[in-house]
Amino acid sequence: MPSTVPLSTLRVGMVGVGMIFEETYRPFFEAVARRPLYDPTFGVCHAELAAMASRTGARAKKYREQLRSSLGNFAICTEPDAIGQLLREPVDVVCIATPDDRHFDAARAAIAAGKHVLIEKPSVLTLAQLDELVAAANDKQVLAKVVYHKLLDPDHKKLRTLVVDGDLRHVNHGYCSLLEPKSISGNQFSEWIVGRNPGTYVAVHYIKLIDFTFGGRLKAVICDGQRGIVGSADGPTWDSVQLRLIYGYDGGRDAAFDIHTSWVTPENFPGYVEQEVQFRFDNGVWNGHSRKRGVECTIEGRTPLERKITINNHYNGTFLEPWGERSQRGYGIEVLEQFAREVAFVEFGGAAEERSTRLAAMRQLTYNDLASDRATVAAVHAMEAILAEAAAGRPHAVAEVDHQAGGLVLWIPGDAQPRVLYAGQVYGTRSAKSAT
Numbered sequence: 001m002p003s004t005v006p007l008s009t010l011r012v013g014m015v016g017v018g019m020i021f022e023e024t025y026r027p028f029f030e031a032v033a034r035r036p037l038y039d040p041t042f043g044v045c046h047a048e049l050a051a052m053a054s055r056t057g058a059r060a061k062k063y064r065e066q067l068r069s070s071l072g073n074f075a076i077c078t079e080p081d082a083i084g085q086l087l088r089e090p091v092d093v094v095c096i097a098t099p100d101d102r103h104f105d106a107a108r109a110a111i112a113a114g115k116h117v118l119i120e121k122p123s124v125l126t127l128a129q130l131d132e133l134v135a136a137a138n139d140k141q142v143l144a145k146v147v148y149h150k151l152l153d154p155d156h157k158k159l160r161t162l163v164v165d166g167d168l169r170h171v172n173h174g175y176c177s178l179l180e181p182k183s184i185s186g187n188q189f190s191e192w193i194v195g196r197n198p199g200t201y202v203a204v205h206y207i208k209l210i211d212f213t214f215g216g217r218l219k220a221v222i223c224d225g226q227r228g229i230v231g232s233a234d235g236p237t238w239d240s241v242q243l244r245l246i247y248g249y250d251g252g253r254d255a256a257f258d259i260h261t262s263w264v265t266p267e268n269f270p271g272y273v274e275q276e277v278q279f280r281f282d283n284g285v286w287n288g289h290s291r292k293r294g295v296e297c298t299i300e301g302r303t304p305l306e307r308k309i310t311i312n313n314h315y316n317g318t319f320l321e322p323w324g325e326r327s328q329r330g331y332g333i334e335v336l337e338q339f340a341r342e343v344a345f346v347e348f349g350g351a352a353e354e355r356s357t358r359l360a361a362m363r364q365l366t367y368n369d370l371a372s373d374r375a376t377v378a379a380v381h382a383m384e385a386i387l388a389e390a391a392a393g394r395p396h397a398v399a400e401v402d403h404q405a406g407g408l409v410l411w412i413p414g415d416a417q418p419r420v421l422y423a424g425q426v427y428g429t430r431s432a433k434s435a436t
Helices: 019-034 058-071 082-087 100-112 127-140 154-164 182-188 198-214 331-348 352-363 374-391
Strands: 007-015 037-039 043-054 075-078 093-096 116-120 144-147 171-181 217-226 240-249 253-265 274-281 284-289 317-320 326-329 398-403 406-411 419-422
Touching: 007 019, 007 082, 007 100, 007 331, 019 043, 019 058, 019 326, 019 331, 037 331, 043 058, 043 082, 043 331, 058 075, 075 082, 082 100, 093 100, 093 331, 100 116, 100 127, 116 331, 127 144, 127 374, 127 419, 144 331, 154 198, 154 284, 171 182, 171 198, 182 253, 198 217, 198 240, 198 253, 198 374, 217 374, 240 374, 326 331, 331 352, 374 398, 374 406, 374 419
Parallel strands: 007 043, 007 093, 043 075, 093 116, 116 144, 171 253
Antiparallel strands: 037 043, 171 274, 217 240, 217 398, 240 253, 274 284, 317 326, 398 406, 406 419
């Protein structure tokens, strides 16, 4: 055994300083400042917030004043060229928590600069963007990962365990719902909400859960939605979206999964969000509900508006530990720590000449690697195209995966031929069906 434990530091650049930073990244940085990461393979590793990139810098300056004692005097980079400024700082890793339609440019710039990258879901909005980032990460020999924190939810981990172990056999169909309050669309995200939809924003969690847990091959995507609360009834901004995915499995059996999302739930709803899943199998049924699994707490004059009645302590909670320490933890934070551990293993987990082997091992983690995100991005790509057609007065389009005309094609009612959204193959083998 060595007489001293190796010490190392990962310097992190943060792009985006909104709600996601407040709920997950901030408590992660604070926790790792108090207690650095440790593993026998890489020793002790500090993960330091080195720089923040934001549009105006107002929130970043507020955080720097609040967190100076725990996180230090990190750099603040603002527009114009906030990303360029951040990449000129001494950072090893870039975390991207901007609105979803701004992920690609920031990630491309960071990877081109040779930085490891972690992107909040959805990673990108098109398969072509995904191809470009994966190729760039391969070229630069860095990790490119995406956050799907719901895969670390204890309930979802148990579901996957039962499926992998064969206790639950062959999924037949499923239903998922995630409803968020009006404050999401009308306040917290009001600056970027125009032209966006809650399906892309949160349905991706369940798309990935379905794909990662049950396997199979995505075959078709259908969706519809409602407008008129966040934006105009005939505009491009959606209040709620109902998405259906058709997956094919060995033996020629298909399964349909419905995913309903909304960000216009009334503010006096008793929970922060309403999350529900149901999956039916050949030999069983799985039901999960975020509010029913938790606790209820009523405080006169404070619930359900200032504080919610039902609390998801599994995702993110603040606690006074029995030994007197204040902490904030949950699977929304654990997923960030796991990524930091993966980067630390690549950079500090052994001899320099073995780095490529360690990098390849971390790329095999299909729960978060961009190269494993094809089905999820294909579903998002299709959903965005279907909703755009509906907003243009051409509703009820259907997307098909790996058709002979292209890897992702859109069938629009009234058109004799599909429109090709992505010419490459999603899975590598096209169907033999004709284009007619």
